[in-house]
Amino acid sequence: MDVKFNNRDPVYVQVIRHFKEQIAKGYYVAGQEIPSRRELANQLKINPNTAQRAYKEMEEQQLIYTEGNLPSCITKDEKVLKNVREELIIEAVDLFVGSIQSINVPLSEVLELVKKTHDAKSGETEESK
């Protein structure tokens, strides 16, 4: 697990985002066990207090759950998991639309280009595999 953290957003927020991406990707599935706080801190090279904070926040958002002394797991609530994926998509689209609008590009032109670039990039990653 290699995550590049930026220095301006709270690290715990970036950790939560990392988890959401893994969920959206399907790397983490409903009910799957996740690393302990200590393991996570070690894997991501972060402070154990930060890992603790991220887990606490994810528990509050009901992304993960912890029963007694057992390891924490990804939620089994499919609705929550679906929302995570949607949330990430909407966020990405908003960002994209924002930067396109700021330079006044017509949608039709952009869509064509998006499709081309997307196809080219998927081709690349297929080959590199």
Place this chain on the structure above:
Amino acid sequence: MIEVKNVKKKYGRKQILKGISFTANKGEITCLIGINGVGKTTIMKAIMALTPINSGEILIDGGKIRKESFEKITFIPDTITMPQQMKISEAFQFMADFYKSWNPQRAQELLQFFKLDENDRIANLSKGNTAKVNMLLGLALDVDYLLMDEPFSGIDIFSREQIAEVFTSHLIEDRGVIITTHEINDIEHLIDKVVLIDEGAVLREFNVEEVRENEGKSVVDVMREVYRG
């Protein structure tokens, strides 16, 4: 908790510490940042009672430092203090003779972690490995508080990463750490708290996650503001 309260210190006529106050909690990593000569090392020496202070007070878990405190708190200076002709294993014995809190299992664990050979003589080690042995001797003590003076200075990037990794592991967990550095980039994600010092005074003391959350600033952003603003 280590509490430094309005500490003043003069070397001759030069006022080095002009009323320094800050706290460092157990279970947290507190970083003292400042350019060379602002008194970072003097603060650490003052906490360890290695140098007398002119006024102010330093408390460790609510009490003044005593002989017994040295089983609870340790100082890792920026250069190794063991005799150069000693083998690493002899340095271990030396520590075991002096400290009740010396933990031989942990010393072995650290030896493996840093990939060091206990039969090597300190004099024959590279600079990076000497720094690792120096760190190891402090980390293998079962103390509540660790003070580290410039653990990253003059070491190559991979050794720095290895030392930084120690901070994310159980070797540090639950202990209180005070570290001085000016190479903040290596450890920006690892620290809980920053105390910015200039000319013997605290300019700002802050929790790094809070500043990222409330102000959207990195540690370096705050440093730029405080030192240049």
